[in-house]
Amino acid sequence: MTRVAVCDYRAGNVRSVAVALLRLGADVEVTRSPEAVARADLAVLPGVGSARAAMAALREDGLDEALRARVADGRATLGICLGLQLALEESEEDGGVPGLGLVPGRARRLRRDRVPRLGWAPVEPLGEAFYFAHSYAAETPAATATSEGIVAEVRVGSFLGVQFHPEKSGRAGARYLERCLSPA
Amino acid sequence: MPLPRLIPCLDVAGGRVVKGVRFQGLRDVGDPVELAAAYSDAGADELVFLDVEATVAGRGALRDLVARVADAVSIPFTVGGGVRRVEDGAALLEAGADRVSVNSAALGRPSLVEELAARLGSQAVVVAVDAAGGEVFSRAGGEPTGRRAEEWAHEAAERGAGEILLTSIDADGTRDGYDLPLTRRVADAVSVPVIASGGAGAPEHVAEALEVAQAALLASILHENPARLGSLRDELRARGVPLRDAA
Numbered sequence: 301m302t303r304v305a306v307c308d309y310r311a312g313n314v315r316s317v318a319v320a321l322l323r324l325g326a327d328v329e330v331t332r333s334p335e336a337v338a339r340a341d342l343a344v345l346p347g348v349g350s351a352r353a354a355m356a357a358l359r360e361d362g363l364d365e366a367l368r369a370r371v372a373d374g375r376a377t378l379g380i381c382l383g384l385q386l387a388l389e390e391s392e393e394d395g396g397v398p399g400l401g402l403v404p405g406r407a408r409r410l411r412r413d414r415v416p417r418l419g420w421a422p423v424e425p426l427g428e429a430f431y432f433a434h435s436y437a438a439e440t441p442a443a444t445a446t447s448e449g450i451v452a453e454v455r456v457g458s459f460l461g462v463q464f465h466p467e468k469s470g471r472a473g474a475r476y477l478e479r480c481l482s483p484a
Numbered sequence: 485m486p487l488p489r490l491i492p493c494l495d496v497a498g499g500r501v502v503k504g505v506r507f508q509g510l511r512d513v514g515d516p517v518e519l520a521a522a523y524s525d526a527g528a529d530e531l532v533f534l535d536v537e538a539t540v541a542g543r544g545a546l547r548d549l550v551a552r553v554a555d556a557v558s559i560p561f562t563v564g565g566g567v568r569r570v571e572d573g574a575a576l577l578e579a580g581a582d583r584v585s586v587n588s589a590a591l592g593r594p595s596l597v598e599e600l601a602a603r604l605g606s607q608a609v610v611v612a613v614d615a616a617g618g619e620v621f622s623r624a625g626g627e628p629t630g631r632r633a634e635e636w637a638h639e640a641a642e643r644g645a646g647e648i649l650l651t652s653i654d655a656d657g658t659r660d661g662y663d664l665p666l667t668r669r670v671a672d673a674v675s676v677p678v679i680a681s682g683g684a685g686a687p688e689h690v691a692e693a694l695e696v697a698q699a700a701l702l703a704s705i706l707h708e709n710p711a712r713l714g715s716l717r718d719e720l721r722a723r724g725v726p727l728r729d730a731a
Contacts, residue, residue, distance in 0.1 A: 419486030
């Protein structure tokens with residue numbers, strides 16, 4: 301059974317991520333403990349709340365260093381939505397917030413169509429639609445998938461970041477998370 | 485733009501799905517968790533739960549319901565009814581809701597929208613606007629406010645609402661189709677997504693609404709029957725509406 305640590309940065313809905321992983325048979329711990337993040341097979345940085353508040357909570361609990369150390373050691377780490385944006389060098393949300401610097405690039409406010417960008421959209425080359433709910437998006441050379449020209453997935457070493465919410469993306473999302481739990 | 489969304493709406497009270505004239509003659513028509521899971525399986529893009537009683541005493545039951553739904557379904561859902569303070573919204577998100585909807589409380593105190601957006605993020609804040617003759621009504625349609633729908637929707641979005649749930653009181657229950665002129669005026673007045681609500685009686689009504697709004701709320705057209713959602717999706721896709729493949 302895969303041990304998963306879901307980082308709790310005290311903002312909103314981390315329950316959905318935990319439940320989605322539990323459904324797939326993972327051993328899930330929602331935690332603020334750097335030790336729990338260090339020993340898990342997979343660490344998940346979920347995507348809720350604002351960038352500034354989230355970074356402050358991560359620093360206060362020492363989770364920022366625990367996440368950097370994991371990725372430096374090549375251990376699987378998944379960032380979802382805001383969790384992806386926090387992994388960048390910087391976000392322009394809340395007047396500019398420095399990120400974890402795990403992924404080159406920055407999060408910028410969406411400037412086209414209706415914002416927030418809410419709903420299901422196809423992701424290429426994954427070939428399926430996933431659920432998005434965001435006002436900011438990554439600008440990074442590390443993109444491995446896009447949705448309507450917007451960065452949808454990034455990979456740098458053992459860090460995987462997704463702009464969509466796999467835990468809210470029905471069957472397609474469950475299949476995606478299953479792949480995260482059983483890396484080749 | 486993301487794909488157009490179909491959103492079944494479940495009226496709930498005391499932890500059950502109810503049906504009937506609001507506040508009068510509510511009839512128990514089922515378990516919200518079972519119905520939510522069945523709608524999700526039938527291809528719903530999202531769900532909306534409206535607590536039609538929205539009493540202070542019922543808040544615990546609503547939070548319990550939200551937690552049970554979050555455990556059972558893996559699509560996003562919005563919860564509305566009785567959100568009067570930012571803490572009410574935060575509690576619903578902590579229980580597992582993805583978004584909260586506010587209506588009368590925001591009309592009474594518009595800064596509530598800013599408070600919710602600052603705490604929860606705009607993407608988690610839906611402002612529900614009920615309109616008749618183009619005018620916004622408060623308190624489940626009972627109280628005229630003297631405000632134009634497009635003007636209030638614009639203000640709500642400026643204050644941080646991430647989506648407008650627009651219900652035409654005139655069209656609601658007629659099954660003659662959504663109020664397209666009203667929906668268009670509101671959609672033109674805001675740069676956030678708009679959910680059209682009220683009046684759906686046939687697939688073509690839903691297709692028309694999705695030309696103007698980004699999502700369509702489905703209530704009486706489904707008769708609490710998930711199989712109807714499946715057939716509606718098939719008919720809409722046959723008409724060329726680009727709904728997602730939910731398989």
